Amino acid sequence: MAQGIKRFLVIHNPTAGQGNRKRLLRALEVMKRENCEFVIHQTEFPDHAVQLSRGAAEDGNWTAVVAAGGDGTITEVARGLRGSGVPLGVIPLGTANIFAREIGVGTSVEKAVRILLAAEPVAVTPGLAGGRRFLLMIGAGYDSLAVQALRSDQKRKWGAVAYLLAALRVRSRFHQMVVDIDIAGQRHSAAAAIITRARTYGGPFLLAPDAGLQQPDLQVVLLKRGGLLAAIGYGLALVTGRLSRLKSVEMLATRGPVLLTSPEEMPCQTDGDSDRFAPLEIMLDDQPLNVLGAFARPLKQPTNCLVPGRR
Numbered sequence: 001m002a003q004g005i006k007r008f009l010v011i012h013n014p015t016a017g018q019g020n021r022k023r024l025l026r027a028l029e030v031m032k033r034e035n036c037e038f039v040i041h042q043t044e045f046p047d048h049a050v051q052l053s054r055g056a057a058e059d060g061n062w063t064a065v066v067a068a069g070g071d072g073t074i075t076e077v078a079r080g081l082r083g084s085g086v087p088l089g090v091i092p093l094g095t096a097n098i099f100a101r102e103i104g105v106g107t108s109v110e111k112a113v114r115i116l117l118a119a120e121p122v123a124v125t126p127g128l129a130g131g132r133r134f135l136l137m138i139g140a141g142y143d144s145l146a147v148q149a150l151r152s153d154q155k156r157k158w159g160a161v162a163y164l165l166a167a168l169r170v171r172s173r174f175h176q177m178v179v180d181i182d183i184a185g186q187r188h189s190a191a192a193a194i195i196t197r198a199r200t201y202g203g204p205f206l207l208a209p210d211a212g213l214q215q216p217d218l219q220v221v222l223l224k225r226g227g228l229l230a231a232i233g234y235g236l237a238l239v240t241g242r243l244s245r246l247k248s249v250e251m252l253a254t255r256g257p258v259l260l261t262s263p264e265e266m267p268c269q270t271d272g273d274s275d276r277f278a279p280l281e282i283m284l285d286d287q288p289l290n291v292l293g294a295f296a297r298p299l300k301q302p303t304n305c306l307v308p309g310r311r
């Protein structure tokens with residue numbers, strides 16, 4: 001690697017988000033104007049980004065591997081980089097772009113490239129679910145049933161609205177959901193649960209005020225009520241920033257593993273993709289991930305195992 005020249009491998013998911021190509025071209029324009037080198041690889045199938053980023057980490061030839069896509073693509077790149085120390089960069093081309101928001105990049109591709117070029121790597125702590133790395137959250141209940149029913153053609157066309165349509169398709173299951181969460185031998189039951197590293201959900205909406213990619217614990221959000229009316233109430237509380245204040249929402253924090261089970265067949269969503277079913281063991285990853293971002297929030301004081309989250 002020539003001294004002082006930054007070299008980026010850009011892993012681009014052409015199926016992510018809306019206006020994908022135009023946004024990528026705008027990002028590349030900025031990269032071309034700057035003193036950096038880059039190579040683009042397009043993903044051709046789900047999980048391809050894991051292979052591509054693993055190969056790049058083995059090369060040892062890159063300043064960073066840049067995920068140009070949405071949260072699913074970013075998570076795949078983070079899986080491929082596990083154990084390498086090679087930094088992850090982001091060009092946000094997804095629908096919700098939660099990870100890009102969490103690391104201070106936001107949704108502007110021009111700002112994202114400026115951060116790539118200027119940032120120093122910062123270590124964050126991903127999670128592991130069933131031994132596989134995730135970056136943002138695992139959900140079981142309302143959101144995982146909706147994500148499982150999501151139609152990719154509708155998502156590409158309508159973005160977030162497609163999730164609402166998917167939720168309506170599975171609404172009959174909302175009143176019978178049971179999710180059990182075991183934390184340090186204590187069992188908590190709810191209609192739905194989200195185990196999260198991210199503060200926000202679905203884009204800009206506040207989910208767990210104490211969560212954060214640099215925080216030393218997993219936040220567990222329990223939604224106690226089931227049914228369509230409860231789902232609508234939770235959705236409204238989420239978009240108005242009041243979810244954590246509802247009486248039927250419990251927030252717990254833990255550094256230890258969490259076991260998620262369900263008496264019925266329950267799909268789980270991992271960073272927005274439906275790929276597995278309960279039971280799942282969820283914990284913090286002992287291998288950090290270096291990220292090029294614009295982190296602003298100071299770290300909070302470490303918490304002990306199993307403390308109620310801030311209300």
Ligand SMILES: Nc1ncnc2c1ncn2[C@@H]1O[C@H](COP(=O)(O)OP(=O)(O)OP(=O)(O)O)[C@@H](O)[C@H]1O
Pocket residue numbers: 013014015016017018043044045046047048069070071072073074076093094095096097098271272273
């Ligand atoms: N060439 C491809 N064809 C089909 N699917 C692909 C391809 N490349 C990647 N994928 C899959 O596309 C899925 C969705 O991508 P991604 O999550 O990045 O976009 P998004 O869903 O629009 O964004 P967000 O998660 O931020 O809402 C990923 O899980 C990935 O495995």
